Amino acid sequence: MKQIYKTLGALAALALLTPSAFAAEAPKNIIMIIGDGMGPAYTSAYRYYMDNPATSQVESTVFDQLLVGMSSTYSSGTQEHHTKKTYVTDSAASATALSTGVKTYNQAVALDVNDKPLLTLMEYAKSIGKTTGLVVTSQINHATPASFVAHNTYRYNYDDIADSYFDNRVNGNFVADLMFGGGQKYFIRDDRNIVKQFVKAGYQYFDSFDQLSKFDRLPALGLFASSGLGYTFDSPVKYRLLKMVKKATKLLGNPDKGYFLLVEGSMIDWCGHDNDIACAMHEVDGLAKTVEYLKDYVDKRDDTLLVMTADHETGGLSIGAQGVYQWKKDVIKQVKHSMTSIISFLLEGQDPAKLWQEHIGIEIDDKGLAQIVAAQKTAIKAIDESPKEDAEKLKAARTNIRVKLITQVSDVLARLTLTGWTSINHTGADVQVFAHGQSKALFNGHQDNTDIAKKLFKLMGRE
Ligand SMILES: [Zn+2]
Known part of the structure; x- marks a missing residue:
């Protein structure tokens, strides 16, 4: 240089x-x-x-x-x-x-x-x-x-x-x-x-x-x-x-x-x-x-x-999604933490229903809760199974797991707030x-x- x-x-x-x-x-x-x-x-x-x-x-x-x-x-x-x-x-x-x-x-x-x-x-x-x-x-x-x-x-x-x-x-x-x-x-x-x-x-x-x-x-x-x-x-x-x-x-x-x-x-x-x-x-x-x-x-x-x-x-x-003529900013205002924090809580194994109540604060429907419970289970299992002996591989695997979990949580949040996203x-x-x-x-x-x-x-x- x-x-x-x-x-x-x-x-x-x-x-x-x-x-x-x-x-x-x-x-x-x-x-x-x-x-x-x-x-x-x-x-x-x-x-x-x-x-x-x-x-x-x-x-x-x-x-x-x-x-x-x-x-x-x-x-x-x-x-x-x-x-x-x-x-x-x-x-x-x-x-x-x-x-x-x-x-x-x-x-x-x-x-x-x-x-x-x-x-x-x-x-x-x-x-x-x-x-x-x-x-x-x-x-x-x-x-x-x-x-x-x-x-x-x-x-x-x-x-x-x-x-x-x-x-x-x-x-x-x-x-x-x-x-x-x-x-x-x-x-x-x-x-x-x-x-x-x-x-x-x-x-x-x-x-x-x-x-x-x-x-x-x-x-x-x-x-x-x-x-x-x-x-x-x-x-x-x-x-x-x-x-x-x-x-x-x-x-x-x-x-x-x-x-x-x-x-x-x-x-x-x-x-x-x-x-x-x-x-x-x-x-x-x-x-x-x-x-x-x-x-x-x-x-x-x-x-x-x-x-x-x-x-x-x-x-x-996008402001508005799911074919609805609305964007729920009042719901968004109730969210208490960034996705990064929410994902960490989930990966620590916190109970999704309790976590949602304490750290997110917005009402979640049964469909949304079931989606988060399933995503958390998959993510924790994938972490347990990821290759621990290779640091690089482990890092890549964790990033991948994190992205998948984010996709699921943000999908629920997007549905509840009528916010649209087309890419990560x-x-x-x-x-x-x-x-x-x-x-x-x-x-x-x-x-x-x-x-x-x-x-x-x-x-x-x-x-
Ligand atoms: Zn960027």
Whole structure:
């Protein structure tokens, strides 16, 4: 990877020589927000989920207020065939499109189809003297943020990508001045302690969420969990993304050359993969509260642009299902835990009827209960029979068992709430584009996801 970074340094230096006419009216600060997996049905569902039943109309949300356009999300290909176009992207290819303006193949992190490194918005921002930051609810080296900071052929090379956060430099500088999210296990390893290296290089570091208020300067590194931060739904701490973003905007302050800040509501997508509507609504709410804060923040100044989109849709969510003209948000509101927790309880052998009463809270019919009882029995039997001597095989078997159990539980929940899902993975539906503040009109109408990055590069003066 060393050679890659040398090439990028040269690219960034070249970019410095091309000032733009665009730049005079350009926003000084850019806040880019990504709702991972947040397709159009998610923000519609959230509107109805938040609807005040005491009024006759449905109140608009911050997403409705900031909507300006749509974006396509297809990728250039797969790991096997980099240029055999697929309409369904993964998070790495779409993040690369959004971070570099170039289509790539699924699972590639900021590399083109020939595995050549692409200059990212954050690297470019750093090269022109901007302060840079990222705030996410996943591990900070997850596909989306990674596509702004690192370059790798495979998004799941988490250790290698974590190394890049320290090793990849722009004119000798680290790419991100501020990093908040999870990921301790990738940054503090037996073979390398990257946190220690960052601290030695001057970064302020805290590792628990209740120490967030202690950050008082840049550069700053906050890793608040071993991996991702976990679901808002199951966490005693609410609005973590909002709290991290508030701290980030304070720390970034008002630098002379402005800043580029990436914010991701990372876990909406994870709820979508679990076909878990209640979890998705909690995560979208976490993002909505963050966007409301940032909208106010942008309103108070005249030098900042906020652009938000999703990297793709997850799950093929539909509002209404089973041929019924209804969506039962009141039932969804009674659910008390994420699917991940429910599945763990079931695999521990908890009694489904009792579990349903205590941890889910919605009324279940005999058909639904029988379905869960049977699924639990099958899953526990399969775990007992899975190959214990081979760790890899055991992991794969457990994933498979978990997916099967989720399918059954989510099927019951979907039926009781009239929510529809067509996949446990991504779909190719277009996603929304939202913008606010200076130059927001540039994002009106339909565009490809690569156009969003191209416009942002242009606003920062790169031709
Ligand atoms: Zn996903």
